[in-house]
Amino acid sequence: MDSNLTRVEIGSKIKKLRIQKGLTQEELADRSELSKGFISQLENDLTSPSIATLVDILQCLGTSLKDFFNDTADEQIVFSNEDFFEKIDTELNNKIEWIIPNAQRNMMEPIRVTLESGGSTYPDQPHEGEEFGYVLSGAITIMIGNRSLKAKKGEAFYYTPDSEHYIKACGKTGAVFLWISTPPNF
Numbered sequence: 001m002d003s004n005l006t007r008v009e010i011g012s013k014i015k016k017l018r019i020q021k022g023l024t025q026e027e028l029a030d031r032s033e034l035s036k037g038f039i040s041q042l043e044n045d046l047t048s049p050s051i052a053t054l055v056d057i058l059q060c061l062g063t064s065l066k067d068f069f070n071d072t073a074d075e076q077i078v079f080s081n082e083d084f085f086e087k088i089d090t091e092l093n094n095k096i097e098w099i100i101p102n103a104q105r106n107m108m109e110p111i112r113v114t115l116e117s118g119g120s121t122y123p124d125q126p127h128e129g130e131e132f133g134y135v136l137s138g139a140i141t142i143m144i145g146n147r148s149l150k151a152k153k154g155e156a157f158y159y160t161p162d163s164e165h166y167i168k169a170c171g172k173t174g175a176v177f178l179w180i181s182t183p184p185n186f
Helices: 003-020 025-032 036-043 051-060 065-069
Strands: 085-089 094-098 109-115 130-144 147-152 156-159 165-169 175-182
Touching: 003 036, 003 051, 025 036, 025 051, 051 065, 109 130, 109 165, 147 156, 165 175
Parallel strands: none
Antiparallel strands: 085 094, 094 109, 109 175, 130 147, 130 156, 130 165, 130 175
16 A cells, blocks of 8 residues: 555544634643644645654544444445335335334344235244334335234334234225334345
């Protein structure tokens, strides 16, 4: 890796963090027990800090080496319909949309389920974790073991999936709901 490229990234990132914190170069220098000249040279890519000095500067800026070098700027945070992955099950009359792509690697896996009249989700076996949902339209029946619970538009559900469970649409209109599982299970 080109060390000049690294210095540019470090200097500009430090400057950006300093400005976000509302600090002057002099204030950062005082807090980190360095000279204003050193901070200026660092931000202008004329010098590079030792690891120990960088750790001190980052501590004064309220961050760590790990977070400083963790490039999450490219990480997608907002998702639209074009990002969703969908699966239509004509046998069970449902459409499942994974509204956060690759959520299986996250701690939660949210999906949007559309059930046609008479539609249902596939019966799922007991598993670790918890499940939460919110009914966006229509009404549903949540089947957990021998229990049958109804939820309508504007209502939420939350349970531990310790027995076979599935959800079916109530009425003739079908239903749409968000369903979040942790850990990912869909």
